[in-house]
């Protein structure tokens with residue numbers, strides 16, 4: 001199962017990705033986190049893992065990546081990075097880090113002035129996700145970049161579910177509605193996780209969204225905030241994360257969507 005975790009900048013995508021990864025791993029699932037955000041630098045720290053190599057570097061930088069993506073779209077699969085079938089076990093080892101049984105794959109980062117746009121990084125994510133065949137007990141969590149661009153790049157194309165994180169902010173609520181509209185237009189079911197929710201904002205947030213699609217409401221939590229501040233591994237356990245985790249593990253794609261895809 002592949003889940004895209006998206007939402008407005010700063011809503012808590014990376015935080016919830018890691019908290020969900022831990023909770024899912026504890027239920028016995030094998031979890032791969034894909035860092036598809038070209039800007040975030042520290043996801044490995046939140047997981048408590050070492051910094052892995054970056055796929056775009058391992059593919060030979062922009063030039064090498066351009067060639068490999070072209071080969072991949074021409075269906076020449078002899079290249080090491082784009083095997084016809086990618087699995088948790090044949091991903092390039094130098095681009096993986098691991099902590100507590102959770103794997104982390106980092107796609108690409110912007111590092112130099114004028115190096116070019118992030119479309120190529122989206123292209124790698126799309127190529128990997130479309131080839132990655134996870135088994136029944138394996139879950140892929142994709143930490144998207146802020147906003148809606150991943151939809152424009154079709155990175156979500158092979159995802160089973162979009163989870164949109166919504167923080168207490170009008171724009172964030174509106175963006176969640178738009179994310180659902182775009183994703184469901186492409187046949188991908190979308191659910192919401194409210195984040196940083198306190199009693200005084202809960203009702204307003206729920207009012208702005210389809211209630212049936214809200215799978216958890218995570219409160220503002222000072223331990224999470226401080227661990228994030230210090231770049232430490234996120235260790236907070238919360239019943240609300242467990243609830244989201246149960247939803248994910250029991251989720252079955254509607255038959256009509258299975259047929260559509």
Ligand SMILES: Nc1ncnc2c1ncn2[C@@H]1O[C@H](COP(=O)(O)OP(=O)(O)OP(=O)(O)O)[C@@H](O)[C@H]1O
Nearest residue numbers: 009010011012013014015146196219220221225228
């Ligand atoms: N439930 C929470 N309680 C307290 N603080 C939180 C919570 N969730 C996220 N935060 C804080 O919100 C900030 C943004 O979180 P995070 O980096 O996970 O967001 P993001 O959506 O991944 O951001 P970006 O768009 O930059 O990738 C961090 O300071 C983090 O500590």
Ligand SMILES: [Mg+2]
Nearest residue numbers: 013014037040
């Ligand atoms: Mg992030």
